Amino acid sequence: MSQELHRSVLLREAVDALVTDPGGFYIDGTFGRGGHSAAILERLNESGRLLAIDKDPEAVAYGNERFAGDPRLSIWHGSFADMDRAAEDEAGRVTGILLDLGVSSPQLDQAQRGFSFMQDGPLDMRMDTTRGISAAEWVNTESESELARVFKEYGEERFARRMAGAIVRRRAERPFERTLDLAEVVKEANPAWEKGKHPATRVFQAIRIHVNGELDDLRQALEKSIELLAPGGHLVVISFHSLEDRMVKRFIREKERGPAIPRGLPVMDSQIKKTLRSVGKAVKAEAEELGENVRSRSAVMRVAEKLGMERAA
Template identity: 85%
Template sequence: MSQELHRSVLLREAADALVTDPGGFYIDGTFGRGGHSAVILERLGEGGELLGVDKDPEAVDYARERFAGDGRFSIWHGSFADMDEAAADRVGQVTGILLDLGVSSPQLDRAERGFSFRQDGPLDMRMDTSRGISAAEWVNSESEAELVRVFKEYGEERFARRMAGAIVRRRAEKPFERTLDLAEVVKAANPAWEKGKHPATRVFQAIRIHINGELDDLKQALEKSLQLLAPGGRLVVISFHSLEDRLVKRFIREKERGPKLPRGLPVMDTEIVRPLRSVGKAIKANDVEVDENLRSRSAVMRVAEKC
């Protein structure tokens, strides 16, 4: 299998934050095409181990080929929301967990995967093509009210109602099967195009997030990271839009603050359990990286350490 072009974002920064012990056990929860995994393995000694996780069968096949000769690496097919199953014998012993969220370049750039509103392909959008319903099945069968909810909640689309109405009217005549067909209907229903952004961007993002359960998976993965990490272990998360980053920021802040206690409860500050501490400030791609890889412009990396 030939390597497909995919530039991992904040590559060195993520590895710097994640790898604190060359002999530790690490999880790359979003293997993709192995950019981050390769750099992590460079930092590990002979006793170090890296478990890659990905829900995309193509990514799993690629991982098995790319790192076939490295006994420190293993790959598991599934969502990072279930990484506690993949590392069941390492609960409380994981040195670091990396989550590089969103869609990978091979998924986005290959028309047959159905993620792109710029290239014509089957309307699929599933990261795991072995299960779940496709975007076409969902768009053609869901109620108008639910379309509106998803577009608003996951796409932050202010014209959600107009776009959902246009989709429902068109599908009554002919079901949606192709990406460009849907993109054109959404485009025509958008009365105020944003400069430099395709009119269907937010709707396609919303459908992708919903079809793949991305935010629910992220919530589960964040909670499970607390069970898996050893004291001093690092959680590194790279997000690409405000919905993801908001979840990550809130999670770290709440765990750093500790549980909310009733006012007047006679508990000393030193007795409050705070599972995480934030490490440094949020990191963004520098100008050089943004110039070389435009997709890195929206990336935000946050780091936390298990207490």
């Protein structure tokens, strides 16, 4: 798939939920190839502004070229976990924040990025190729117990220990350097293949999440969104696996309830500081999008609104 053919998941639904003021300031925390950003810009007037963020230097370079003539857009190379640094002058005044999580289609489709177990390429998997350790470095040096923990925790892989053992035994003979090499070893170690799913899917997901610190980044970004958003501003998050979605769902629920109050303390509900309220139900792709974009099958979108002191009551 070319960069131009990349399709953003839940495009209309996300932008509808995000843009509440055409003159507002918005953050697209995962620029990718600019699908959501382009749609957001279409909704903004001349005074509206958009800050796009991406870890991937290729995405940043692409965005700077594609949107070179639009002064409303600025692009920042880094993680959305640091969006408070990228938008430090806008703290408390951001109208909406969009997080489209996971790996982008262009990253998956480029074998040299090392994300795919279907194409042979160097075992890298870093979204930001300018920093951090590659998947190969991690797989070839980490302890067997830690490999198993990551596979189980981040990949929800029930044969994690078996797969970790197979990797450690093989790397003692020669290190892993290529994606298909690792995929083959994991496949052979998987005794119960799931119908319609490659036997190495969960392990590759787990390694990618770990190498890129995806869940830690998401945890930080969710907390920082509270400080950045203006009252009435919307947080829109699109997740692609249960670990992310559970984290987002739990975060919104906790901020809706407010801090825990010791039992027996004479505090009225209206006095509890609540910072978010959920907007609508979780959104999934409709039949038409499901037929056109296979990546949308696992997508779940959740929306929350930032409350002000007077609205929290």
